[in-house]
Amino acid sequence: MSTTSSESLKSNGAFLGRRIARADGVAKVTGRADYALEHDLADIVHAVIVESIVPSGRIGKIDLAAAQTIPGVLRILTHADALPLKSCPMVPAGSVMESFLPLQDDRIRYNGQPIALVVADSFDHAIEAAGGVRVDYQAEPAVADIDDPTARPIDVPGAPSSGMGRGDAKGALAAAAVRMEATYTTPREYSCPMEPLGTIAAWGTDGDLTVWMPSQWAEGARRAFSEWFAIPMEKVRVISPFVGGGFGVKVTAHADALLAAMAAREMRRPVKLALSRPQNFTGNGLRPAIRQNLTLGASEDGKLQVIIHENTSETSVDDDYVEGGAATARVMYAVPNLSSSQKLVRVNSFTPSWKRAPGEAIGAYALESAMDELAYKLKLDPIELRLRNYASQDPESAKPWSTRRLREAYDAGARAFGWERRSPEPRSMRDGHELIGWGMAGGAFPNVHTPGEARVTIAADGSVDVASSGADIGGGTYTILAQTAADALGVPFEQVRVRLGDTSLPRAPVAGVSQIANLLTGAVDKTARAAREELLTLASSHAGSPFKAKRANDFTIKDGKIAPTDGSAEAVMISEFMRMVGRDRIEVTRNTMPADKASSESEQRDAYDSFKYMGPSSATHATYAWCAQFVEVRVDEDYGTVRVRRMVGAFDCGRLYNPKLAESQWKGGMIMGMGEALLEAIHIDRRYARITNNNLAEYVVPVNADVPDIEVISVGEPDFHASALGGKTVGEIGVVGAAAAIANAVFHATGKRVRDLPITMEKLM
Ligand code: MCN
Ligand code: MOS
Numbered sequence: 001m002s003t004t005s006s007e008s009l010k011s012n013g014a015f016l017g018r019r020i021a022r023a024d025g026v027a028k029v030t031g032r033a034d035y036a037l038e039h040d041l042a043d044i045v046h047a048v049i050v051e052s053i054v055p056s057g058r059i060g061k062i063d064l065a066a067a068q069t070i071p072g073v074l075r076i077l078t079h080a081d082a083l084p085l086k087s088c089p090m091v092p093a094g095s096v097m098e099s100f101l102p103l104q105d106d107r108i109r110y111n112g113q114p115i116a117l118v119v120a121d122s123f124d125h126a127i128e129a130a131g132g133v134r135v136d137y138q139a140e141p142a143v144a145d146i147d148d149p150t151a152r153p154i155d156v157p158g159a160p161s162s163g164m165g166r167g168d169a170k171g172a173l174a175a176a177a178v179r180m181e182a183t184y185t186t187p188r189e190y191s192c193p194m195e196p197l198g199t200i201a202a203w204g205t206d207g208d209l210t211v212w213m214p215s216q217w218a219e220g221a222r223r224a225f226s227e228w229f230a231i232p233m234e235k236v237r238v239i240s241p242f243v244g245g246g247f248g249v250k251v252t253a254h255a256d257a258l259l260a261a262m263a264a265r266e267m268r269r270p271v272k273l274a275l276s277r278p279q280n281f282t283g284n285g286l287r288p289a290i291r292q293n294l295t296l297g298a299s300e301d302g303k304l305q306v307i308i309h310e311n312t313s314e315t316s317v318d319d320d321y322v323e324g325g326a327a328t329a330r331v332m333y334a335v336p337n338l339s340s341s342q343k344l345v346r347v348n349s350f351t352p353s354w355k356r357a358p359g360e361a362i363g364a365y366a367l368e369s370a371m372d373e374l375a376y377k378l379k380l381d382p383i384e385l386r387l388r389n390y391a392s393q394d395p396e397s398a399k400p401w402s403t404r405r406l407r408e409a410y411d412a413g414a415r416a417f418g419w420e421r422r423s424p425e426p427r428s429m430r431d432g433h434e435l436i437g438w439g440m441a442g443g444a445f446p447n448v449h450t451p452g453e454a455r456v457t458i459a460a461d462g463s464v465d466v467a468s469s470g471a472d473i474g475g476g477t478y479t480i481l482a483q484t485a486a487d488a489l490g491v492p493f494e495q496v497r498v499r500l501g502d503t504s505l506p507r508a509p510v511a512g513v514s515q516i517a518n519l520l521t522g523a524v525d526k527t528a529r530a531a532r533e534e535l536l537t538l539a540s541s542h543a544g545s546p547f548k549a550k551r552a553n554d555f556t557i558k559d560g561k562i563a564p565t566d567g568s569a570e571a572v573m574i575s576e577f578m579r580m581v582g583r584d585r586i587e588v589t590r591n592t593m594p595a596d597k598a599s600s601e602s603e604q605r606d607a608y609d610s611f612k613y614m615g616p617s618s619a620t621h622a623t624y625a626w627c628a629q630f631v632e633v634r635v636d637e638d639y640g641t642v643r644v645r646r647m648v649g650a651f652d653c654g655r656l657y658n659p660k661l662a663e664s665q666w667k668g669g670m671i672m673g674m675g676e677a678l679l680e681a682i683h684i685d686r687r688y689a690r691i692t693n694n695n696l697a698e699y700v701v702p703v704n705a706d707v708p709d710i711e712v713i714s715v716g717e718p719d720f721h722a723s724a725l726g727g728k729t730v731g732e733i734g735v736v737g738a739a740a741a742i743a744n745a746v747f748h749a750t751g752k753r754v755r756d757l758p759i760t761m762e763k764l765m
Contacts (some may be wrong), residue, residue: 012464015493016481016521016725019660023479023498024242024472033242036212037198037274044200045074048126049256050116051131051282052108055144055348055689059106059115060136061298067132068120072125075267077117081105083262088227091611096512097252098351099318100629101228102259108137108346109317111690112282117259119267123274126494135170142348142690145188146289146314153312153343159322161564166396167337172306180374184292184366187757188314188682189675191285191355192701193246198275199260202270209264214250215240215501217510218469220505221253224610228258229265232457233605240501240732243473247672249285249352251474251512253394256283264301274345279696281682287680288314292325292366297337300377302388306337309367315344316351323352326364328444328736330396331624332367333389338396348689354512356672357732360445361739365676365757367741368441373753381424382744383410387589394622396552401720402621403728406442409628413440414714417630426751434634437749443736447722447729448513449617451607452508452523453591456485460584462560462575464489464496466528469608471501475731477516483657483744484521484725489535490557493575506589507608514731518617519592521657522724527590533558534586535574545582546572548705552622574662592724613738618721625716625733626652629670629741634710635749640761641712642746644674647710647738654719662730666712669734675701676735677742678758 027033052059063150064076066362077083085101102114116133120126143151173179193214200212209231215221218238225236243250260273263502275283295308326340355361390407393400414420422438423429429436459464468484472478473591478650482496489496499505508520536552539545539562547566549555563571578584593613596604607613617623633647647670656662679700712734718726741758746764747753754763 054110057140063134067129070129160645165339167338172337189287191247193245198274201261201264273419278694288352294370304335312343334391372744400687403719406626409650415630424698435749437745439744441737441740445733447623450509454523467505471511514729518723631741640764655726666734674737677739
């Protein structure tokens with residue numbers, strides 16, 4: 001944890017905290033932003049994946065004869081080529097990266113698994129040839145999904161939230177005056193970024209590999225290539241300056257990345273592999289289907305005595321991917337007894353991965369639905385029930401909260417929504433044939449921290465360059481880092497250029513778990529301050545300096561001009577000053593590693609390309625972002641159609657670096673919650689364990705016409721246990737609680753409790 005004092009913020013703060021429009025916005029809307037697959041290379045060839053059409057078994061014979069007659073086909077790779085690859089154990093197995101390596105053996109694990117790769121001179125030729133590859137399968141029985149009669153839940157003792165808890169849950173439940181038990185089920189869901197996955201890979205003559213791919217973690221992808229192909233990290237460069245959304249699926253490199261690099265090495269030519277939209281559904285980006293059993297026990301006056309949260313989720317044949325639902329239950333309420341358990345079901349699917357707020361999103365749906373059910377049982381207002389169980393410290397660790405303005409969030413949200421006008425009885429509010437439902441829910445998201453690194457360069461012309469390999473996946477990293485550097489150096493925002501998403505730049509960990517804003521603003525602030533100090537040391541000591549003051553502290557820099565604080569000399573533009581002292585640049589690189597590790601190359605490597613240093617941001621305080629969400633739905637009484645009419649979200653995310661962008665994050669999260677509550681579900685053809693709605697026409701996500709009036713409110717205040725500059729995590733909290741608030745509103749409208757997402761009209765009939 002860095003300890004930047006609040007004074008240093010007060011003395012600056014000219015740009016941070018302002019509603020500045022995205023620095024990369026114009027480039028994006030004018031098509032100048034350089035997305036990975038738009039990159040053009042001479043001599044490039046195109047690869048297309050052939051997928052298995054059975055879910056389990058072995059590949060018998062692969063007949064390539066017909067495919068090879070297609071003009072332009074250059075090569076067809078299969079497992080028979082046995083191209084050697086090594087596994088990449090960079091993060092705990094199954095935690096977010098699949099262990100499966102394609103084209104290594106004849107075993108089929110899932111429907112959609114890559115079993116051949118066609119390389120041709122054009123994309124069209126490659127597609128045509130891929131359709132001509134004939135495969136004899138030796139199919140074996142498969143487990144289609146979590147409801148398959150042959151599915152067997154297995155224990156995962158090591159999983160977070162497995163067998164954890166406090167107090168005596170069983171005893172407390174037996175003694176509880178009021179009990180509520182329910183099972184909530186959620187289907188497979190997809191991350192669905194607009195920009196599909198794909199990779200361009202090119203090998204140099206000296207065995208170096210350059211990759212263009214959309215990535216939330218260029219440094220992590222670099223590590224993966226280094227492990228897969230057994231080449232030094234230094235030989236790999238991953239370039240990903242713009243990412244068209246990720247929502248978790250672009251955290252790690254997937255089979256497309258590996259196959260493109262493999263083919264490029266074989267072909268000795270650059271290879272472009274662009275996944276089709278359907279292939280984005282059959283190979284990556286999945287939140288598994290989950291069954292959550294929630295049991296609450298309370299006293300008659302609504303004091304929670306116990307929460308039991310039992311979770312069973314799907315995983316793949318190879319990996320133990322855990323989508324743990326109990327994280328929110330463990331911190332949300334002052335409940336003395338709690339137990340949680342985690343089981344997995346192996347299904348014939350690829351390994352699931354993160355989708356925005358993995359664990360928290362579905363966990364809060366179940367918990368906050370159960371709390372609503374309990375509130376009805378106790379005849380208490382749902383906010384009142386929550387206030388009666390308000391946790392004044394972390395109930396799990398007994399640590400104080402760093403900041404927890406959840407009470408303020410309930411208040412502000414309720415006020416903006418008009419909650420006091422709600423009549424609590426289900427079906428008691430209507431407008432013609434529309435039943436009106438008002439529901440609310442809360443949520444939490446842990447504030448995680450990893451060290452980062454940054455380089456700040458002041459050029460001869462006074463412009464400032466900020467460089468990091470960290471990602472901007474759409475949230476606003478480019479913008480907030482320019483704001484940070486401008487404030488720390490005292491230069492105009494427009495004078496700062498930020499470069500991101502390239503492993504030739506200083507290293508950064510994953511833009512996941514919504515941590516990049518906090519950690520990179522900290523790294524850039526520290527680095528820019530060091531650059532400022534170097535500049536002012538020149539001002540106070542260099543023979544060419546026009547100033548008489550002898551201490552760096554006796555200067556101010558404002559609007560890009562240096563001046564002695566006492567006014568003893570005219571202010572001088574930084575560019576002019578650089579000329580006077582004969583410097584063409586001031587370049588500083590710093591990291592935010594713990595002091596004893598800051599200079600160790602191997603420790604730094606671990607920090608940026610593994611999860612070793614990822615952890616709670618404070619040792620002494622429990623640090624979370626908090627939210628309260630309020631929703632109005634209208635349900636057509638005759639047809640059961642649900643429309644969300646209004647949403648209000650009140651958030652405690654600490655200090656906001658850029659409220660405009662943070663609000664956009666929250667709204668995006670709430671809209672994603674809408675998708676989860678009402679629309680999104682993968683459908684599986686049980687006969688072939690095959691995804692049937694593998695496209696955005698049939699896997700339905702909210703579109704503009706679905707999105708209601710959304711109001712978001714910030715109730716946070718700076719939290720220096722959370723981050724160097726006082727911000728807390730923003731990117732995922734908007735999803736947390738949104739689906740529960742909608743489900744609770746649907747119950748209030750209809751009197752019908754649907755415990756199976758999405759809430760589609762037939763479930764309300
Ligand atoms: N921010 C702020 N004040 C803070 C913290 C953040 O103003 N105290 C704003 C900044 O504009 C910052 C943004 O919020 O750029 C997100 O910051 P942060 O919470 O650190 O999240 P990350 O940058 O690490 O982004 C990852 C996060 C995750 S994990 C998912 S999943 C997700 C999300 O961001 N995927 C997204 N939001 C997304 N938004 C878009 N457009 N696309 C995605 O794929
Ligand atoms: Mo976000 S799901 O942690 O990439």
